[in-house]
Amino acid sequence: MSEMTKQRPKHLALHEIRLPLAGFASILHRVSGAGLFLMLPLLIWLLQLSLGSTQDSAAMFAAVTGNWLVKLILLGLLWAFLHHFCMGIRILLIDIHVGVEKQQAHNSAMTVMVVSLALTAILGLKLLGAY
Amino acid sequence: MQRLVVGAGYGLKDWLAQRITGVVMAVFTLIMFAAALGGAMASREAWQAFMANGFIRFLSFLFIVSLCYHAWVGVRDIWMDYLNSAALRLFLHVMTLLALVGYAGWAIQIIWRL
Numbered sequence: 001m002s003e004m005t006k007q008r009p010k011h012l013a014l015h016e017i018r019l020p021l022a023g024f025a026s027i028l029h030r031v032s033g034a035g036l037f038l039m040l041p042l043l044i045w046l047l048q049l050s051l052g053s054t055q056d057s058a059a060m061f062a063a064v065t066g067n068w069l070v071k072l073i074l075l076g077l078l079w080a081f082l083h084h085f086c087m088g089i090r091i092l093l094i095d096i097h098v099g100v101e102k103q104q105a106h107n108s109a110m111t112v113m114v115v116s117l118a119l120t121a122i123l124g125l126k127l128l129g130a131y
Numbered sequence: 132m133q134r135l136v137v138g139a140g141y142g143l144k145d146w147l148a149q150r151i152t153g154v155v156m157a158v159f160t161l162i163m164f165a166a167a168l169g170g171a172m173a174s175r176e177a178w179q180a181f182m183a184n185g186f187i188r189f190l191s192f193l194f195i196v197s198l199c200y201h202a203w204v205g206v207r208d209i210w211m212d213y214l215n216s217a218a219l220r221l222f223l224h225v226m227t228l229l230a231l232v233g234y235a236g237w238a239i240q241i242i243w244r245l
Contacts, residue, residue, distance in 0.1 A: 012212055033205045040202070040234050048241045051179055058175060085160060088153045095150065 022109040029087040032080035039077055042070075075124050082123075083116040145204045152197035159194040183245040191242045199235040203228060 019027065049061035064070055090108050093099055099108045125131060166172070171181035181187060206227045214220045 010212065011215055014213075030205075030209065033202070034209060037202050037206050040230075044234060044238045044241070047238065050175070051182055051241055051245060053179075085157060088157060092150065092153070 020106070021113075022105050025083075025087060025090075025109040025112050028083055028113075029091075032084045032087075035080045036077060036084065039073065042073065043077070071128060074127060075120070078124055078127060079116065079120040082119045083112065086112040086116045149201060149204050152201040155193055155197040156201065159190055159197075162190065179245065182242060188242055188245065192239060195235055195238045195242070199231040203231050 046061065046064065049057045049064065052058070065074070090099070090112050093108070094105070099105055166181060170177060172178050182191065207224060210220050210223045210227070214223070
């Protein structure tokens with residue numbers, strides 16, 4: 001009976017793990033989610049400033065989003081959101097048994113990485129005011 | 132063979148909740164993207180008028196609730212995977228939960244006072 005009892009919670013030895021691409025994309029899913037969680041106060045604050053009715057909130061929104069450090073953080077969060085979004089779709093597809101084979105899973109992980117980075121570049125340039 | 136079930140049985144429920152909340156947020160994201168292409172973010176006035184729309188307020192409420200539940204499951208899993216100390220885990224679980232409930236209230240208050 002004792003061997004049926006799995007140790008829970010399970011603790012992972014990160015330094016001993018060598019990841020294939022799908023695993024790398026998967027850990028980035030976790031990293032991006034954690035980053036989005038940690039920066040939620042900033043995002044909600046920006047939402048508040050963007051929807052504020054006073055002249056002060058408009059000026060504050062412009063000042064905050066004009067700061068280069070904030071822009072850098074928002075660019076990072078943009079990538080985090082897009083990666084998390086694309087990986088989420090990949091997970092939902094695997095749930096319904098689409099792309100479960102090893103090679104397909106590798107290809108879809110590559111697709112997620114490429115698409116999320118490409119979208120980050122396109123939308124990021126908009127964010128930085130390039131067009 | 133008798134199967135010994137370990138844990139509180141929240142696995143399947145959370146797995147499903149993570150999918151449902153994820154889909155809600157994905158759909159909302161696509162709606163917002165389409166709205167942005169349609170000019171909803173072209174100016175401060177356009178953005179505020181768009182977000183004040185009754186249906187959009189309903190959807191953004193669902194988005195906020197989904198986000199906070201989704202983040203709770205995800206962040207809790209991170210603490211469970213990497214932290215050995217039960218006391219530290221409990222502390223961070225409680226802090227995460229309190230933060231997310233507070234964020235939800237703050238964000239809902241922003242969209243609903245429009």
